[in-house]
Amino acid sequence: MNSLTHSSTSVVRKASRFLLTSRRFCDTSRINGDEETLKITWETSEMDCGFAEEHEKISVRRTFLESTKLSASQVLDTLKQDCPGFNTKLALDELNVPISGLLVREVLLGILRRLSFDNKTRCAKLAYKFFVWCGGQESFRHTANCYHLLMKIFAECGEYKAMCRLVDEMIKDGYPTTARTFNLLICTCGEAGLAREVVEQFIKSKTFNYRPFKHSYNAILHSLLGVKHYKLIEWVYEQMLEDGFSPDLLSYNVVMFASFRLGKTDKLYRLLDEMVKDGFSPDLHTYNILLHHLATGNKPLAALNLLNHMREVGVEPSVIHFTTLIDGLSRAGKLEACKYFMDEMVKAGCTPDVVCYTVVITGYISGGELEKAEEMFREMTVKGQLPNVFTYNSMIRGFCMAGKFKEARLLLKEMESRGCNPNFVVYSTLVNNLRNAGKLLEAHEVVKDMVEKGHYVHLISKFKKYTRS
Structure with missing residues (x-):
């Protein structure tokens, strides 16, 4: 416990270093009947004319589209x-x-x-x-x-x-080649092993421009973050420094997150120190990264101290921060800590949203605690947070793991009745679990229902040994 407290104090110590015109009305008594009639006639004509012009524009647009x-x-x-x-x-x-x-x-x-x-x-x-x-x-x-x-x-x-x-x-x-151009290339060519070549092409391009960012390097870093090319982020950052560009808060946050994802804790805190020395205070994203790191590292006490530190420096934790923390603890299997921070979240005046509830439900399912997941599922609906496709998928997976296939299939129908269209992952979860349990006929019925509704017909081949009747 002492070592944990010492660790949390160290983290907080590091974090504390950055972070009429007036309108006159006409006297209607002065207006005689002829004047009033003339005024009404003119206004009506003008209004009719405006309506006709607008109607004509709409008609022209419709004709052009057709x-x-x-x-x-x-x-x-x-x-x-x-x-x-x-x-x-x-x-x-x-x-x-x-x-x-x-x-x-x-x-x-x-x-x-x-x-x-x-x-x-x-x-x-x-x-x-x-x-x-x-x-x-x-x-x-x-x-x-x-x-x-x-x-x-x-x-x-x-x-x-x-x-x-x-x-x-x-x-x-x-x-001009923008971030949209870059994203299209990096998402596709990255899968083909050509990501490095694409990035080099954009770094050398003098026409690459994306207005919200200070320079093209930040646009590239931001785009690479979206497609999870963390190693490439490190390389681009080094190229940026070699070209004489100084990192700003966005640059630091992106590279720090990449370091976290790559498990490079030492580099994460070294970048944090550099960021503070360069005069940048931590923002909401910086704290979010640190909370994610502490939670997945199974350091709930250090995370709690960091939340308190945020309040001390005038940064109020939001739903996103609590959800990030709960998600990390959930992945570490610390379900009691998840519930504790969810209660703390409510005490702080933050209302858990569908994402937060889904994170907790998924944690309970992974931990084999289906009853608690069901309780949380009921609670979220009572409090007006409608489950999304990810929530339903977690619950369906939980029912399947517990052998409650009837409940899983009923939940599939429920989500459809609520207007939440199942994605292929939902169908796949249910079908594969039914098959593994030897319930081949029921699995076939689910796939048949999916096909009849025209959902994911092009992905039928992904269901092994499935043949259409």
Whole structure:
């Protein structure tokens, strides 16, 4: 206990270092009947005219949208005919459709919707062919969003090199590459082992710009955090320092979180010290990282001391901070501590939200305490916090673990009746547990019901040994 207290005091010591015009009314008695009639007639005419103009604008917009959708349908039908010997460019020219950003969007979205495992290469080819054809028309210029949509198609088709070439075209044509561009590339190319190359490309790019951030390095760091490329965050941070850029509070927070996720505690606190020396006080995100670290490190007393320190320096802990702490303790199996901090949270005037309840429920399920999870589930609904898909998935998993498959299936129906659409994870949890318990017929019924409702039909193959009847 003494060592724990000493540890918590050390943490708090570290944390404490940063952290008419007046309107005159007309005398209506002076207005005679003719004047009043004239005034009413003029106002009514003006109002009618304004309404007519607005109605006309709405009608024009509706006509334009309907016309564009019809043109997009014609373009898609023409692209379907693409084959050796068929002049697709000439066929598109002969359609004589007006080119607009909306048309490009409708056609590319149409191609994206038609994508399947068997036609990926063809869809990528047709999308680019149409994109080039539009770009060759007079008085039309693609928007950055058009480029991003084509990149999305390339991403879905696994055309990584084509994505990178498209970015080069964007830069060459004078388009700014933003965080959206970067995210599309890093999310896709990262899976293909090309993340480092993509980051290097953006670091060297002089057109990479994302307005909310001080410089492109922060935009890259922020984007990498979203896709959990923690090791790459460290590398980018080192490149940033080598290029002479000084980190700000955002930079420190991102790199500190990456250090936490990588289990580099020493580096986390070294960055904290550097941050304080550079004159930055900790913000809500900084404290959140520290609480996460203390909770997962099974240091509830140190976490409590840090919460008290936050209040002392004028930073009031929010629902997010308590939820972060409870989540970490839950993962460490400290369920009693979770309940303690949930009570503390309410005492502090913070109302637990659906995320907080779900974290606690998931902890109870993982700890094999289904009854307490059910109690918490009832409590949240009574207090007006509607369960989300993650809450339901945890409860369904809990019932399955306890062999209560009837209750699990009833819960699936309940969530659907409440307008909470089950995701594939929910179906997978129920089906796999039913199968493992030898209840093959019931598992088949769940899958059949899913298919009949048109949910995740394209993922049927992920259910092993499932065949449609």
